[in-house]
């Protein structure tokens with residue numbers, strides 16, 4: 001009797017955890033997850049197992065990464081493809097477009113249930129936000145990277161990859177927008193940022209918070225972003241070959257406006273100014289930016305501070321038609337402005353997009 005009780009308790013526990021994706025599902029019930037590899041430290045190879053710098057990012061192919069984690073097959077029918085093999089500092093608009101189109105094509109298939117993207121951590125947050133605005137599906141899309149190369153002692157990549165597949169396989173991740181799974185935490189694409197140059201706990205959503213944990217292999221969500229994403233956005237890049245030219249200019253003491261003048265000459269369509277404080281702009285740069293806006297170049301005030309929102313401040317900024325970047329950091333404000341410019345040049349319409357995305 002006692003034996004039966006124990007085993008029925010175990011069955012109940014198995015059922016609860018099984019529903020949440022913690023334990024291996026029967027073969028036929030497993031979701032089909034495609035892993036798209038782009039390079040980065042998660043695929044990095046160093047000369048020694050103690051080296052965590054000076055390695056080659058993106059050296060290992062997707063098959064090597066998948067074969068290193070045989071446990072993946074307990075959670076999903078996993079297949080891989082190599083989109084590119086880059087250090088993510090070299091990410092381009094062209095690769096973003098290729099990636100978004102590929103994901104949209106894959107997710108339109110009934111036999112693909114979710115996507116994991118292996119990516120370098122340096123620009124991971126940018127790719128995540130670009131996809132958050134351009135993927136046209138509710139199916140899970142999860143980015144993952146690593147801070148230690150695959151050859152290092154205690155490499156973080158294998159567990160991060162397993163957790164990313166667990167999140168992509170989880171019904172709880174459906175409709176949450178593009179996610180980042182690293183270091184046992186799940187972050188939303190809009191608010192996540194790299195906060196530390198070297199530690200494995202680098203990805204955070206300062207102030208607004210991460211969305212959930214991966215608790216002993218089980219993805220658990222506690223919150224979600226209220227900003228529109230994926231199928232809810234007006235952006236569709238499926239037929240695009242290029243994105244509008246938008247530059248970020250970093251504000252600092254004694255700014256003489258030189259880079260704003262250079263950007264105007266180069267023919268930019270938009271400028272994100274990473275201002276001081278609440279998107280404040282040195283008077284010299286402000287004069288140059290006012291000239292840009294008068295020519296129809298869309299100027300968005302962002303902030304170099306890293307936390308908080310950029311909201312209306314000086315009357316002159318309103319008069320000069322500078323837009324407010326809300327809580328997006330400069331690199332994400334650039335992405336939203338690029339996509340906004342594929343729809344309109346109207347200052348008011350673009351300002352509204354910064355309120356909803």
Ligand code: SIN
Pocket residue numbers: 039040041042057086087088089119120121122123145146147
């Ligand atoms: C990269 O971003 O590709 C290199 C750094 C990293 O992945 O941590």
